[in-house]
Amino acid sequence: MKAKVLVIGANGQLGTVLVKELQHHHGLDNVVATDIKKAHNFKETFEVLDATNRIGLTEVVTKYGITQIYHLAAILSAKGEENPLGTWDLNMRMLFNVLEVARIHELDKVFFPSSIAVFGEDAPWVNTPNNAFLNPATVYGMSKAAGEQWAQYYFIRYGLDVRSLRYPGVIGYQSLPGGGTTDYAVDIFHKAVLEEEFVCFLNEDTTLPMIFMDDAIRATMELMEAPKENIKIRTAYNLAGSSFSPEDIVAEIRNYYPEFKVKYEPDFRQDIAARWPKSINDVEASLDWGWKPEYDLERIVRTMVQKLKEQYIPHE
Numbered sequence: 001m002k003a004k005v006l007v008i009g010a011n012g013q014l015g016t017v018l019v020k021e022l023q024h025h026h027g028l029d030n031v032v033a034t035d036i037k038k039a040h041n042f043k044e045t046f047e048v049l050d051a052t053n054r055i056g057l058t059e060v061v062t063k064y065g066i067t068q069i070y071h072l073a074a075i076l077s078a079k080g081e082e083n084p085l086g087t088w089d090l091n092m093r094m095l096f097n098v099l100e101v102a103r104i105h106e107l108d109k110v111f112f113p114s115s116i117a118v119f120g121e122d123a124p125w126v127n128t129p130n131n132a133f134l135n136p137a138t139v140y141g142m143s144k145a146a147g148e149q150w151a152q153y154y155f156i157r158y159g160l161d162v163r164s165l166r167y168p169g170v171i172g173y174q175s176l177p178g179g180g181t182t183d184y185a186v187d188i189f190h191k192a193v194l195e196e197e198f199v200c201f202l203n204e205d206t207t208l209p210m211i212f213m214d215d216a217i218r219a220t221m222e223l224m225e226a227p228k229e230n231i232k233i234r235t236a237y238n239l240a241g242s243s244f245s246p247e248d249i250v251a252e253i254r255n256y257y258p259e260f261k262v263k264y265e266p267d268f269r270q271d272i273a274a275r276w277p278k279s280i281n282d283v284e285a286s287l288d289w290g291w292k293p294e295y296d297l298e299r300i301v302r303t304m305v306q307k308l309k310e311q312y313i314p315h316e
């Protein structure tokens with residue numbers, strides 16, 4: 001039977017790009033994009049949906065005969081610290097609604113994005129393994145670590161095929177991030193191409209696991225399209241792209257913009273980043289469903305500069 005895919009959080013950094021990939025894969029008419037408000041000029045089917053409203057979610061699932069849900073809505077690490085209890089309530093309530101509606105309506109698959117934010121100070125800092133001890137220091141990280149356990153529970157208890165990836169910081173030219181600690185790694189490129197000074201809210205030497213958007217989207221599709229029996233980890237798979245620091249990005253950008261100016265003014269987000277791993281071991285993703293990243297820092301910078309120049313200076 002043809003898949004009918006619902007995307008929750010279609011206007012987000014990942015959602016904006018994933019909707020297009022899902023349309024390409026499943027067909028334009030087989031993807032229903034939803035978010036809390038209509039922001040893009042979506043050509044495809046769009047519904048305004050607040051995923052904290054289980055009745056509203058149920059109505060969309062039954063109206064379109066949905067068979068898969070990609071649940072991409074969440075309050076991220078930095079914004080989440082402004083209202084800890086509200087972030088926990090919102091992130092968990094949305095996930096419970098998705099899991100319950102998927103169970104009751106016997107959906108084929110659910111994608112739940114996790115994050116390297118699930119790791120805290122008791123995980124190895126370098127080459128962090130999938131089975132490292134999780135003691136996240138942000139509410140966002142806590143909600144993702146708990147979400148992974150709930151995903152595994154719904155698989156074990158109800159047989160629901162929930163799959164998850166621990167995304168690193170995602171860098172893309174197609175959309176802007178919002179409320180994250182890794183958002184600097186997108187904003188820096190916009191400032192460089194506009195030849196404006198960039199003020200970085202992390203220390204120059206803060207190395208973090210990052211991934212290019214195209215790799216993140218391909219990993220998501222490869223995970224979700226893998227045969228069910230290949231998926232051995234039902235909490236979440238580590239996913240690695242490449243790890244680098246703000247000063248690494250700046251040095252690479254200066255190959256294109258030698259005069260690019262940067263100031264470092266670390267804020268509370270430095271404390272969040274300082275508790276995250278520097279690099280991730282994703283051997284299980286490679287072994288179970290053949291994961292292999294294609295973008296290193298040099299290719300990321302080259303692509304970001306090229307694509308943003310096309311956006312900002314189309315006639316050059």
Ligand code: VAH
Nearest residue numbers: 076077115168180181182
């Ligand atoms: C954040 N972009 O900064 C997200 C991500 C690993 C970081 O989860 O909160």
